[in-house]
Amino acid sequence: MARLQEVADNCAGAIVRVRYSVEPEAASLIDRQAITAMFATAELCRVEANIKPRLVARVPQIAMARGLPEKLELWRNSQPQPGDGVALQRALSTLIDVPDTEVLVDAILNSINAAVTGALTQKEMESDETHTPDTVRV
Numbered sequence: 656m657a658r659l660q661e662v663a664d665n666c667a668g669a670i671v672r673v674r675y676s677v678e679p680e681a682a683s684l685i686d687r688q689a690i691t692a693m694f695a696t697a698e699l700c701r702v703e704a705n706i707k708p709r710l711v712a713r714v715p716q717i718a719m720a721r722g723l724p725e726k727l728e729l730w731r732n733s734q735p736q737p738g739d740g741v742a743l744q745r746a747l748s749t750l751i752d753v754p755d756t757e758v759l760v761d762a763i764l765n766s767i768n769a770a771v772t773g774a775l776t777q778k779e780m781e782s783d784e785t786h787t788p789d790t791v792r793v
Contacts, residue, residue: 667696
């Protein structure tokens, strides 16, 4: 701030732009009003902040891993264990074992269609005959 005050003392009547770069954690520590007050004798003072983006890799080893199987294994090990870890392992194995993306997409779409059809069938079985088709359950 001392260096900024030295500059401000020599800026009477000038148009001033103060730019600073800061980490996101320290952005709230900058007193923009104090900076503007330092340049009170200036014709115009603009204070512009550049908040540096914080790039944090959750699992930095994934970027260095070679090949999809190794990347998926590193990702899986970094995740909290779901209730059914077997299902996740089976899904990851499917991603690794199917080299053709067309076959993989078809398998995923078939799985989704089967799940939707099963859900619709379940709803039909649960509905009773006393409601007319235009009735909406809430």
